[in-house]
Amino acid sequence: MSDAHRAMWERLNLDLTAHDGLLEVLGKFYGDIYMSQENRLKGMEYMDFVLSEVHGLRIKEIQDAKAQGHKVVGTFCVFVPEELTLAAGALQVGLCAGAEAGSDLAEALVPRNTCALIKSFIGFKLARLCPYLESCDLVVGETTCDGKKKAYEAFADLAPLHVMEVPQTKSLAARDLWYEEVMRYMAVLEDLTGVTITAERLRAAIKIVNDRRRVLQRLSALRAADPAPISGRDALLINQISFYDDPQRFTTKIGELCDELEARVAAGQGVAPAGTPRVLVSGCPMAVPNWKLPYVIESSGAVIVGEESCIGSRNTRDLVDESGESVEDMIEALVDRYMKIDCACFTPNEERQENVAEMAKTLKVDGVINYSLMFCQPYAHEAMKMEKSLEGKVPTLSLETDYSMEDVEQLKTRIEAFVEMVS
Ligand code: BJ8
Numbered sequence: 001m002s003d004a005h006r007a008m009w010e011r012l013n014l015d016l017t018a019h020d021g022l023l024e025v026l027g028k029f030y031g032d033i034y035m036s037q038e039n040r041l042k043g044m045e046y047m048d049f050v051l052s053e054v055h056g057l058r059i060k061e062i063q064d065a066k067a068q069g070h071k072v073v074g075t076f077c078v079f080v081p082e083e084l085t086l087a088a089g090a091l092q093v094g095l096c097a098g099a100e101a102g103s104d105l106a107e108a109l110v111p112r113n114t115c116a117l118i119k120s121f122i123g124f125k126l127a128r129l130c131p132y133l134e135s136c137d138l139v140v141g142e143t144t145c146d147g148k149k150k151a152y153e154a155f156a157d158l159a160p161l162h163v164m165e166v167p168q169t170k171s172l173a174a175r176d177l178w179y180e181e182v183m184r185y186m187a188v189l190e191d192l193t194g195v196t197i198t199a200e201r202l203r204a205a206i207k208i209v210n211d212r213r214r215v216l217q218r219l220s221a222l223r224a225a226d227p228a229p230i231s232g233r234d235a236l237l238i239n240q241i242s243f244y245d246d247p248q249r250f251t252t253k254i255g256e257l258c259d260e261l262e263a264r265v266a267a268g269q270g271v272a273p274a275g276t277p278r279v280l281v282s283g284c285p286m287a288v289p290n291w292k293l294p295y296v297i298e299s300s301g302a303v304i305v306g307e308e309s310c311i312g313s314r315n316t317r318d319l320v321d322e323s324g325e326s327v328e329d330m331i332e333a334l335v336d337r338y339m340k341i342d343c344a345c346f347t348p349n350e351e352r353q354e355n356v357a358e359m360a361k362t363l364k365v366d367g368v369i370n371y372s373l374m375f376c377q378p379y380a381h382e383a384m385k386m387e388k389s390l391e392g393k394v395p396t397l398s399l400e401t402d403y404s405m406e407d408v409e410q411l412k413t414r415i416e417a418f419v420e421m422v423s
Helices: 003-011 016-034 046-050 059-066 082-087 116-126 129-135 146-155 173-193 200-221 233-240 247-266 292-298 328-341 350-362 377-390 409-420
Strands: 074-075 091-095 138-142 161-164 278-283 302-307 367-373 398-399
Touching: 003 059, 016 173, 016 247, 016 278, 046 233, 046 247, 046 302, 059 074, 059 091, 059 129, 082 091, 082 173, 082 200, 116 129, 116 146, 116 302, 138 146, 138 173, 146 161, 146 367, 161 173, 173 302, 173 328, 200 233, 200 328, 233 247, 233 328, 278 292, 278 350, 278 377, 292 302, 292 367, 292 398, 292 409, 302 367, 350 377, 367 377, 367 409, 377 398, 398 409
Parallel strands: 074 091, 074 138, 138 161, 278 302, 278 367, 367 398
Antiparallel strands: none
């Protein structure tokens, strides 16, 4: 990394020594898991570049935008309506929370038996490791699971925080609550940026975010082909990068990659031979650089053809209706779209099981792997329901893990047995 980047990190008050260590580990991990793959798409060079500059050029772009008066909003959940953030002239970045670094520090603020994702975002803040987090003018939390909502009480002392109250059911009263929360977020944004959200601004923002969803839907649909044209690792990486790259540039690049994929599908080419066992991974989100499970699955003789998670189809399945003319119409459309999210924090949440069954069918999967982070109650509960609802339709395997590498061999043994069983 250049001296200019180091000076930028210094201005952001990062712990430079710890940060150097993080980048070194990340680079090595990426090399082992990503660069070792065969038959990668040419379009993945852009992803390699973005990842190599994850704390460099993209942070520089964000700093430049800030210098021009734009605000930066950081999020941990797909419930935060990016359309509003963009309409207010701010940038929205997903704060990864996919690494173990800093987790020991986090344990001073949250209980040990808290999921790795929560410990990661608190740890990154305490250890001063994340230039995205340090660039934020506002962090938006949400009352999804108990772990997160209690953790935000501690996090409020560490960063400027707004918490959205996400309902726990899909009742009409819950929709009313969510509508109020969306309106409250809009007021917070207007106050932060000094920008009034007009119909024109909101319409343009809805289109930008929908276009990104559309291109990711196109990518997902292409993965129904056998042989699988792209690895699960690469598809996951694309979804991860969608949370912090410039949305319009990202959409263009993924459109080009999809053209390449289409040609590959037409030519009957893939990343693994036709007939390779096809796996759908379902459950908790996998934030950068949480690539452990996909790596283990794909080095056990299977190929991942779908991710039913927030860093995957749960984030891209539903579009916002674009027919609204006034701000009020568009807010209603936003509220409806976000109320469709089938996060395990809802009760009941039958639609998630239906969505997984549908994905399993469309993507012609041989097995579903339920992935829960250790200590994540909502997804562990739903893994049990999922096993029952898929019984007799498609074999399932439920796994709980965290960000450490200690259980890799154990995971490999269980996954290899599963892959052999579904072959
Ligand atoms: S909409 S999945 S991004 S809440 S893994 S912190 S649930 S204990 S991440 Fe999520 Fe929004 Fe839902 Fe999606 Fe809690 Fe579980 Fe940890 Fe989790």
